[in-house]
Amino acid sequence: MRNVAVIGVGMTKFGELWDYSLRQIFTMAAIEALEDAGCSNRDIEAFYVGNMSAGLFIGQEHLGALLADNAGLKNIPAMRVEGACASGGLALREAYLTIKAGEYDLVMVGGIEKMSDSPCTEDVTTTLGAAADQEWETFVGLTFPGAYALIAKAHMERYGTTKEQLAMVAVKNHKNGKNNPKAQFRREITIEQVLASGIVADPLSLLDCSPISDGGAAVILASEDMAKKFSDTPVWILGSGQASDTLALHDREDLTSLKATRLAAEKAYTAANMGPKDVNFAEVHDCFTIAEIVATEDLGFFHPGGGGKAVEEGLTEVDGKIPINPSGGLKAKGHPVGATGVAQVVSVVEQLRGEAHKRQVNRAETALTHNVGGSGATAVVHIFSR
Amino acid sequence: MAHLESVPMFWRRMKSLYSLIGVECLNCGKKYFPPRLICPECGGKEMKDYRFKGTGKVVSYSIIDVPPKGLKYQTPYGLAIVELDEGVRVTGQLVGCNLGEIKAGMRVETTFRKIIAVNKNGVIQYGYKFRPEGYPRINNGEKK
Numbered sequence: 001m002r003n004v005a006v007i008g009v010g011m012t013k014f015g016e017l018w019d020y021s022l023r024q025i026f027t028m029a030a031i032e033a034l035e036d037a038g039c040s041n042r043d044i045e046a047f048y049v050g051n052m053s054a055g056l057f058i059g060q061e062h063l064g065a066l067l068a069d070n071a072g073l074k075n076i077p078a079m080r081v082e083g084a085c086a087s088g089g090l091a092l093r094e095a096y097l098t099i100k101a102g103e104y105d106l107v108m109v110g111g112i113e114k115m116s117d118s119p120c121t122e123d124v125t126t127t128l129g130a131a132a133d134q135e136w137e138t139f140v141g142l143t144f145p146g147a148y149a150l151i152a153k154a155h156m157e158r159y160g161t162t163k164e165q166l167a168m169v170a171v172k173n174h175k176n177g178k179n180n181p182k183a184q185f186r187r188e189i190t191i192e193q194v195l196a197s198g199i200v201a202d203p204l205s206l207l208d209c210s211p212i213s214d215g216g217a218a219v220i221l222a223s224e225d226m227a228k229k230f231s232d233t234p235v236w237i238l239g240s241g242q243a244s245d246t247l248a249l250h251d252r253e254d255l256t257s258l259k260a261t262r263l264a265a266e267k268a269y270t271a272a273n274m275g276p277k278d279v280n281f282a283e284v285h286d287c288f289t290i291a292e293i294v295a296t297e298d299l300g301f302f303h304p305g306g307g308g309k310a311v312e313e314g315l316t317e318v319d320g321k322i323p324i325n326p327s328g329g330l331k332a333k334g335h336p337v338g339a340t341g342v343a344q345v346v347s348v349v350e351q352l353r354g355e356a357h358k359r360q361v362n363r364a365e366t367a368l369t370h371n372v373g374g375s376g377a378t379a380v381v382h383i384f385s386r
Numbered sequence: 387m388a389h390l391e392s393v394p395m396f397w398r399r400m401k402s403l404y405s406l407i408g409v410e411c412l413n414c415g416k417k418y419f420p421p422r423l424i425c426p427e428c429g430g431k432e433m434k435d436y437r438f439k440g441t442g443k444v445v446s447y448s449i450i451d452v453p454p455k456g457l458k459y460q461t462p463y464g465l466a467i468v469e470l471d472e473g474v475r476v477t478g479q480l481v482g483c484n485l486g487e488i489k490a491g492m493r494v495e496t497t498f499r500k501i502i503a504v505n506k507n508g509v510i511q512y513g514y515k516f517r518p519e520g521y522p523r524i525n526n527g528e529k530k
């Protein structure tokens with residue numbers, strides 16, 4: 001099987017981008033990625049785009065062709081990949097597999113979501129609720145924050161994880177986001193502010209939740225030959241793993257851990273011939289503060305139940321033992337759902353190239369990205385090295 | 387949510403929402419709610435209807451303050467994952483008790499309630515919610 005590298009990355013600023021439409025946002029990211037890779041729009045052989053719900057957010061489907069057209073990719077095969085908030089990570093994996101299999105040499109992966117065109121927060125809550133089981137969860141009143149609240153309660157009950165520890169995840173990620181010019185939130189917050197920010201779904205407060213964001217990201221993947229032709233600083237994808245689980249949270253064996261994450265990580269680690277100790281830093285799916293704590297346990301950085309204590313001890317800070325979300329994560333960088341999995345790759349590549357400026361992690365040689373759909377029914381993990 | 391207001395979508399689920407009808411795999415005996423056509427455990431395709439008793443215990447819970455569309459009039463409401471005595475888990479609202487009294491491990495039973503009353507088709511959708519077992523011992527703070 002062939003080696004695959006990331007040779008170009010681009011992303012827009014995340015936030016409420018009132019001035020730009022979905023197609024404009026994506027195209028800006030795509031142009032940046034093409035320029036970064038040093039290749040032309042006509043060199044790209046195929047296009048995969050991750051998007052959760054343009055149909056519900058803005059009434060637009062058929063994004064593969066729409067965005068390929070706008071990005072000047074002309075008549076190449078183009079398609080959308082969907083796995084709720086994991087859509088971006090899944091698009092990356094599909095593109096990676098086609099190059100590995102020898103079908104293409106140069107593929108663009110996109111991720112896009114335009115959430116702020118929704119008339120009100122209730123509409124966004126409802127659309128995000130579509131990632132859960134509509135008939136047996138959403139119908140009876142489960143919301144997306146509600147699902148993670150059920151996970152948080154179970155984690156607190158079993159391991160003694162505290163609301164303060166949850167808040168510390170938000171505080172850390174805002175601190176990191178301050179140094180990321182593309183982050184939605186570039187201001188620090190305090191534990192007290194998180195705890196006083198108003199309950200969304202007990203025990204989660206508003207500042208435990210990632211925001212409503214618009215944003216686009218794009219990366220160019222290349223086969224080894226093509227990577228050497230276009231790039232002096234390719235970032236290699238060493239391993240890729242994906243798994244699924246029941247859509248309904250209540251059907252899972254354990255509420256304090258995401259089995260799909262554990263399975264996806266196992267496959268990625270095996271493929272990369274690495275373990276959690278070999279990873280220098282990670283961008284993980286912190287759609288809610290509890291999600292980061294659970295992720296750091298499921299990915300093997302800390303033992304089950306040790307994630308809360310780890311953030312409290314500063315182990316996940318940019319200068320800690322295993323920096324988690326040096327980009328600011330979904331919490332501070334923003335979470336345009338379909339774009340997130342691709343934006344994580346953009347962040348990782350900047351770090352591995354040593355171009356992350358004030359948020360640069362020391363000895364950044366290997367990295368992991370972790371992208372989750374819904375309350376954990378889809379998980380995808382990738383491992384990178386420079 | 388517009389889709390959840392669909393009459394046929396509701397009608398298809400009525401048996402399960404009204405009477406907690408799931409299935410039992412005739413090959414391995416595993417029970418499922420809602421009904422499935424194939425058993426993920428043994429691959430069995432012969433299923434027979436199984437009516438759950440509706441009693442169980444709270445596994446995890448939350449109080450929802452920001453609801454999806456259509457449930458605003460009920461907020462804040464208690465929501466729980468309940469493990470039924472037959473071992474199968476379901477999600478449902480908790481009623482008939484003060485929100486502050488909800489605890490993991492508390493015994494509950496199903497109760498037949500209005501789920502979505504505001505519906506553009508004029509259909510009031512009913513289904514199961516959970517209340518403390520032995521209700522009505524406590525009845526203040528109840529949400530309909």
Ligand SMILES: [Zn+2]
Pocket residue numbers: 411412413414415416425426427428429430
């Ligand atoms: Zn069976």
